[in-house]
Amino acid sequence: MIDFHKQKLALADLTDLNWLKQRFFVYPDQRIKVKTGEVIIRQEEVNEKMYFMESGSTSGYFKPEEGEEFKVFSTGTNMMVGLYSFFSHDHRSYTTVKADEDTVVLYVSRDQLPEKNSPEYGLFLEHILPVIVNEIYLRQMLMINSVSEKESVLKKLMESEKMATLGQLAAGLAHELNNAASVIQSKAEWITEHMKDYMEQKDSKGLYPYFLRSLEKGQTKSSVEVRTRKEKIKELIGVQENAAKKLAKMNLTDEELMMINQKADSGIIDRLGNYWEAGLALHDINIAASHTTHVVQSIKELGAANRREHQNFSLLSSIEKAHSLLTNQLKHIETSIEVHEDIKINGKEGDFIQVWVNLIKNAAEVLNTKQPQSPQIIIEASKKGSLLHVSIKDNGGGIEESEQSKIFQPSYTTKVSGLSFGLGLGLSIVQKILSSYEGQIQLTCQDEWTIFSIQLPKQ
Amino acid sequence: MERLYIICVEDQKEVLNTISEQLSHFEEYVTLEECETANEAYDLLTEIERKGGQTAVVVSDHVMPGMTGVELFIKLKSDSRFEGIKKVLLTGQATHADTIDAINKAQIDFYIEKPWQSDTLLEKVSILLTRYIVETGLAYEPFAPVLHKQTLFDLLKGR
Numbered sequence: 045m046i047d048f049h050k051q052k053l054a055l056a057d058l059t060d061l062n063w064l065k066q067r068f069f070v071y072p073d074q075r076i077k078v079k080t081g082e083v084i085i086r087q088e089e090v091n092e093k094m095y096f097m098e099s100g101s102t103s104g105y106f107k108p109e110e111g112e113e114f115k116v117f118s119t120g121t122n123m124m125v126g127l128y129s130f131f132s133h134d135h136r137s138y139t140t141v142k143a144d145e146d147t148v149v150l151y152v153s154r155d156q157l158p159e160k161n162s163p164e165y166g167l168f169l170e171h172i173l174p175v176i177v178n179e180i181y182l183r184q185m186l187m188i189n190s191v192s193e194k195e196s197v198l199k200k201l202m203e204s205e206k207m208a209t210l211g212q213l214a215a216g217l218a219h220e221l222n223n224a225a226s227v228i229q230s231k232a233e234w235i236t237e238h239m240k241d242y243m244e245q246k247d248s249k250g251l252y253p254y255f256l257r258s259l260e261k262g263q264t265k266s267s268v269e270v271r272t273r274k275e276k277i278k279e280l281i282g283v284q285e286n287a288a289k290k291l292a293k294m295n296l297t298d299e300e301l302m303m304i305n306q307k308a309d310s311g312i313i314d315r316l317g318n319y320w321e322a323g324l325a326l327h328d329i330n331i332a333a334s335h336t337t338h339v340v341q342s343i344k345e346l347g348a349a350n351r352r353e354h355q356n357f358s359l360l361s362s363i364e365k366a367h368s369l370l371t372n373q374l375k376h377i378e379t380s381i382e383v384h385e386d387i388k389i390n391g392k393e394g395d396f397i398q399v400w401v402n403l404i405k406n407a408a409e410v411l412n413t414k415q416p417q418s419p420q421i422i423i424e425a426s427k428k429g430s431l432l433h434v435s436i437k438d439n440g441g442g443i444e445e446s447e448q449s450k451i452f453q454p455s456y457t458t459k460v461s462g463l464s465f466g467l468g469l470g471l472s473i474v475q476k477i478l479s480s481y482e483g484q485i486q487l488t489c490q491d492e493w494t495i496f497s498i499q500l501p502k503q
Numbered sequence: 504m505e506r507l508y509i510i511c512v513e514d515q516k517e518v519l520n521t522i523s524e525q526l527s528h529f530e531e532y533v534t535l536e537e538c539e540t541a542n543e544a545y546d547l548l549t550e551i552e553r554k555g556g557q558t559a560v561v562v563s564d565h566v567m568p569g570m571t572g573v574e575l576f577i578k579l580k581s582d583s584r585f586e587g588i589k590k591v592l593l594t595g596q597a598t599h600a601d602t603i604d605a606i607n608k609a610q611i612d613f614y615i616e617k618p619w620q621s622d623t624l625l626e627k628v629s630i631l632l633t634r635y636i637v638e639t640g641l642a643y644e645p646f647a648p649v650l651h652k653q654t655l656f657d658l659l660k661g662r
Contacts, residue, residue: 289535324520325524
């Protein structure tokens, strides 16, 4: 804000206010005491007087034809009001001037002014002109200030509007998907249980354990491992390419391989393959279904007002849930969670999952882009006195000092190209959530490490 | 009979399983290989070429850590050893710019959007396999059961 009073004084010094005061504002019967809120000049009314403020302060208000009145200017001691209407062509005031506090004004009427074209009138003009210029300047400044204030309020409004729209959109989407996802998940579980019984009954060759193995663990071998193993199997039991590949995927020990090979049953490998693949298919369906429900759930918590009550939950499990949402991004990153399972937090678990998701996701994105030698994310927690400390760090190369102060601002994003676009809301959401728990988050960088440290009061 | 390969590239294991399961239709005649990264696929392609095998079709996802699918295809396009390979981009996440790149620079043969119907994938791969075999002048008869009849007919008629 510009300091009006300083500016006013500077101009007042240039102007010989005293001359005007002594010459025109001296009549005791033209000295009025105005109480707080009383009107001195009314909008649209003819004003034949010029007022000098001996003490107190007043404000001018403009009321548009439709809508609320608003403040146009303020004046204080040693300033003048009514200048515009006094000098304008129709002498009508464009504002209503009211006293902000008990105020004393002195006035002079038009008919008390010196005769036009007299030398005295010239002197009057010479003295009043700087006062008028000053008034114009002050009103102008007030307008500029209110416009820029309005501008920033509008900007903030649009920002929160943007977030609200996004939230509603997300909530709507999540709501639509939630039912579908839960049906898929529960039916997948149902069909898995029934398939277990069915496969067990149908099995007469001891193949059921292989169905269970892939059902529980999925395919654990990487494509490279499968190719190496395939060659080994071809050597070991002399089967064809395709059969060897099937067996390679199954994670069988050499003993198991031999055992299967010894069963003089030509169709055994195919049947074993079917058992294993049935298990794997169900495993993958269950993984995908639960991943979908998790994602939908977390979008729901992100978008809608989370009505769930505060509860005591385990910090470790909330971090693990966040971790499970990000499995895909974390595939090539060594992630260690060093958090004792006894640490509990009182609050909405969804809030905290969101905090961890945002922070771990940021770290993973940096690591996947920069691809350091051995990408790592380390999550640690400790209790110190009445505070709970959680830190999430990655060795993705740190953050430039010039960027460090900006990253918590909403709409700040480094992800602008191609598919990795970001809304830049992540860290500002994190900060908002944490501050609702009276917590804090800080960023430090050390060599190649970026460290986000969170402090929470222990409840 | 020449040893032919179809290579699937996808970083998400469950999806890779699905693709290769759907393409197992070809397995009796063509070797199906699975890769989790584009780099791995490139190494495997080199290895196959070195051992005298031929890769007919590569089906790849686009967004993967490290090299993307489109980058892999551009690399294959500019390498004379891999020029004739048919390329299928199977993705739900490519931007407009990526797609333009894929068509202009990598000259992909088919673009399939996720989620896809297994019939579509099978048909496209079958068409491309047929084109590869006819274009490289291999004997098509041993592969006949998995080739695309109409495509084969049209190509032979035009020869």
